[in-house]
Amino acid sequence: MSGPVYDRVALIGLGLIAGSMAHAMREKGLAREVVGHARSAETRAVAREIGLVDRVTECAAEAVEGADLIVLAVPVGAMEEVAREIAPRLKGGATVTDVGSVKKAVIDGVAPHLPEGVHFVPAHPLAGTEHSGPRSGFASLFRNRWCILVPNGADRAAVDRLADLWRGMGANVDEMDADHHDLVLAVTSHTPHLIAYTMVGVADDLRRVTDSEVIKYSAAGFRDFTRIAASDPTMWRDVFLTNKDATLEILGRFTEELFALQRAIRTGDGDHLHAYFTRTRAIRRGIIEAGQDTEAPDFGRAGVTR
Amino acid sequence: MSGPVYDRVALIGLGLIAGSMAHAMREKGLAREVVGHARSAETRAVAREIGLVDRVTECAAEAVEGADLIVLAVPVGAMEEVAREIAPRLKGGATVTDVGSVKKAVIDGVAPHLPEGVHFVPAHPLAGTEHSGPRSGFASLFRNRWCILVPNGADRAAVDRLADLWRGMGANVDEMDADHHDLVLAVTSHTPHLIAYTMVGVADDLRRVTDSEVIKYSAAGFRDFTRIAASDPTMWRDVFLTNKDATLEILGRFTEELFALQRAIRTGDGDHLHAYFTRTRAIRRGIIEAGQDTEAPDFGRAGVTR
Ligand SMILES: NC(=O)c1ccc[n+]([C@@H]2O[C@H](COP(=O)([O-])OP(=O)(O)OC[C@H]3O[C@@H](n4cnc5c(N)ncnc54)[C@H](OP(=O)(O)O)[C@@H]3O)[C@@H](O)[C@H]2O)c1
Numbered sequence: 001m002s003g004p005v006y007d008r009v010a011l012i013g014l015g016l017i018a019g020s021m022a023h024a025m026r027e028k029g030l031a032r033e034v035v036g037h038a039r040s041a042e043t044r045a046v047a048r049e050i051g052l053v054d055r056v057t058e059c060a061a062e063a064v065e066g067a068d069l070i071v072l073a074v075p076v077g078a079m080e081e082v083a084r085e086i087a088p089r090l091k092g093g094a095t096v097t098d099v100g101s102v103k104k105a106v107i108d109g110v111a112p113h114l115p116e117g118v119h120f121v122p123a124h125p126l127a128g129t130e131h132s133g134p135r136s137g138f139a140s141l142f143r144n145r146w147c148i149l150v151p152n153g154a155d156r157a158a159v160d161r162l163a164d165l166w167r168g169m170g171a172n173v174d175e176m177d178a179d180h181h182d183l184v185l186a187v188t189s190h191t192p193h194l195i196a197y198t199m200v201g202v203a204d205d206l207r208r209v210t211d212s213e214v215i216k217y218s219a220a221g222f223r224d225f226t227r228i229a230a231s232d233p234t235m236w237r238d239v240f241l242t243n244k245d246a247t248l249e250i251l252g253r254f255t256e257e258l259f260a261l262q263r264a265i266r267t268g269d270g271d272h273l274h275a276y277f278t279r280t281r282a283i284r285r286g287i288i289e290a291g292q293d294t295e296a297p298d299f300g301r302a303g304v305t306r
Numbered sequence: 307m308s309g310p311v312y313d314r315v316a317l318i319g320l321g322l323i324a325g326s327m328a329h330a331m332r333e334k335g336l337a338r339e340v341v342g343h344a345r346s347a348e349t350r351a352v353a354r355e356i357g358l359v360d361r362v363t364e365c366a367a368e369a370v371e372g373a374d375l376i377v378l379a380v381p382v383g384a385m386e387e388v389a390r391e392i393a394p395r396l397k398g399g400a401t402v403t404d405v406g407s408v409k410k411a412v413i414d415g416v417a418p419h420l421p422e423g424v425h426f427v428p429a430h431p432l433a434g435t436e437h438s439g440p441r442s443g444f445a446s447l448f449r450n451r452w453c454i455l456v457p458n459g460a461d462r463a464a465v466d467r468l469a470d471l472w473r474g475m476g477a478n479v480d481e482m483d484a485d486h487h488d489l490v491l492a493v494t495s496h497t498p499h500l501i502a503y504t505m506v507g508v509a510d511d512l513r514r515v516t517d518s519e520v521i522k523y524s525a526a527g528f529r530d531f532t533r534i535a536a537s538d539p540t541m542w543r544d545v546f547l548t549n550k551d552a553t554l555e556i557l558g559r560f561t562e563e564l565f566a567l568q569r570a571i572r573t574g575d576g577d578h579l580h581a582y583f584t585r586t587r588a589i590r591r592g593i594i595e596a597g598q599d600t601e602a603p604d605f606g607r608a609g610v611t612r
């Protein structure tokens with residue numbers, strides 16, 4: 001990398017994603033100065049204590065003043081409110097971006113508030129963990145993961161510069177339109193999360209199988225679900241409320257398939273089950289070949305817990 | 307450990323579980339001799355090539371001759387057939403056990419074929435990976451995992467001896483009755499697997515989201531599902547066919563909850579979603595405290611692939 005991509009970057013929200021960006025930008029020298037703001041005094045105090053950014057401001061509008069890049073890193077449902085608050089203080093020629101997991105709703109909420117002469121380049125890094133808050137970020141979060149930009153007609157130079165920042169943080173960059181992004185993510189992330197939450201809720205509800213047994217005997221499968229279902233409730237509430245149509249569509253397809261498998265179990269149709277389970281293996285092979293996961297059994301957790 | 311627990315152990319089936327037992331027994335000196343058989347010439351050849359066991363036999367009946375412990379490590383649906391085949395050659399006083407993921411169906415299938423004077427102690431190690439076959443086993447698979455014994459009225463000394471073997475291989479041992487085992491596993495493993503298979507099948511079906519996009523952008527959530535859905539089709543077909551009642555019961559509860567969440571999304575009931583997602587976090591904390599998983603974000607995969 002040859003010097004900073006932006007002079008001053010303002011992070012609004014100081015959780016997992018913003019924190020990881022702060023660590024990564026610092027490690028790679030991608031910004032001359034990183035300013036940050038979070039709504040709660042507690043998060044701001046932690047950010048100061050651990051030196052997460054160069055300067056923590058008391059309000060969002062203050063943070064964006066003079067910034068070349070403004071990153072909205074709050075739950076999707078809070079984006080519009082934040083955009084309204086910072087809009088009057090944005091520098092002409094600055095770029096506003098976000099990291100929200102849904103893109104259409106963010107564009108609809110944010111774009112109308114931004115003044116002429118400010119570029120808006122929505123983005124979504126496909127990287128995360130089940131942890132949240134100002135202490136949860138780490139510099140390598142985005143390494144070898146995808147970041148999807150949704151330029152939506154934005155200025156080409158502004159888009160390319162943001163792409164440089166994401167590449168600098170280790171991500172691979174791709175572009176997509178908002179609707180397609182929301183559908184792809186409904187399949188690869190949003191619906192799987194809802195299903196995991198549901199299954200863990202069912203286990204929690206079952207009185208004959210006590211909680212302690214569910215916990216004690218949680219094997220692969222359920223254990224993975226519990227990790228997914230430990231993600232931040234506010235973030236996920238907002239994802240489902242704002243990516244409603246795509247999620248409901250995929251959920252409809254899911255229930256249809258599930259009912260077919262359920263009927264096969266009830267009628268003892270082993271051939272149907274076997275054929276279905278064989279087909280799904282191919283996707284897994286593709287993911288490993290694409291380098292999105294390791295083939296080590298059980299993710300090499302053998303070395304971690306066993 | 308003070309010497310072998312069994313003199314001669316016969317493994318019928320030489321896949322992930324039997325192979326891991328062979329490695330673990332050898333590493334800890336738990337058996338004086340381990341004999342093995344698998345139905346296909348190919349598996350037997352691989353087992354010989356890698357020296358998985360001390361001796362590979364051409365038929366199952368031959369393997370069990372003179373054995374003190376016989377381990378049935380084939381898919382649940384094949385257990386009865388194998389029991390019928392080996393029954394005439396079992397040594398008086400020998401113990402027959404299995405490692406099947408379902409217990410009631412295995413007991414119903416196997417017990418009637420075993421002669422008087424042979425002990426039957428069903429078991430289920432709660433450990434596995436998505437890989438299978440004679441090359442997939444490793445000695446540490448059972449370390450710190452649970453093995454559930456379902457004594458079903460068997461001789462106490464025979465049960466205790468089998469428990470010693472499992473402890474010797476690193477497992478924690480517990481006892482349960484068959485029906486309860488099958489219900490607990492329907493919750494913690496079988497239904498989650500069915501759901502993961504379903505979701506991956508839905509993704510595979512969707513024509514607007516091409517396979518390559520699903521693979522390319524598979525993030526946490528879906529990626530975990532694909533791993534689960536890469537498990538052996540025959541094993542899982544048999545699990546669902548033989549644990550039908552418990553699986554259908556839990557599936558019914560699952561769909562009920564899923565419909566409630568789906569309605570909350572449709573009507574925009576964010577409070578319902580938020581409350582549900584908050585409740586499921588507690589189970590995750592329990593699992594980490596119980597040592598069944600690590601708190602490292604994303605299972606510490608950061609260090610593996612990122
Ligand atoms: N986590 C993931 O896996 C992941 C992956 C990709 C994209 N994303 C997206 O990234 C964004 C941030 O997620 P995150 O994981 O970084 O979340 P996080 O760790 O929970 O941090 C969220 C931040 O937003 C602030 N915030 C919450 N509600 C707010 C409101 N109503 N108004 C103003 N600020 C508010 C919080 O402030 P306080 O700390 O003061 O409460 C906190 O600083 C979300 O849009 C999410 O969809 C997340």
Ligand SMILES: NC(=O)c1ccc[n+]([C@@H]2O[C@H](COP(=O)([O-])OP(=O)(O)OC[C@H]3O[C@@H](n4cnc5c(N)ncnc54)[C@H](OP(=O)(O)O)[C@@H]3O)[C@@H](O)[C@H]2O)c1
Nearest residue numbers: 319320321322323345346349380382384406407434438439
């Ligand atoms: N994998 C897991 O996560 C896991 C965890 C706990 C318990 N279990 C249980 O352990 C048992 C074995 O599973 P595994 O993972 O070790 O499977 P695996 O790796 O696929 O091995 C299965 C073995 O059974 C043999 N086999 C398959 N169908 C047979 C049939 N119809 N008749 C006779 N032998 C047959 C195979 O022989 P060939 O190689 O010659 O085909 C192979 O040696 C199953 O009952 C399963 O429910 C599995």
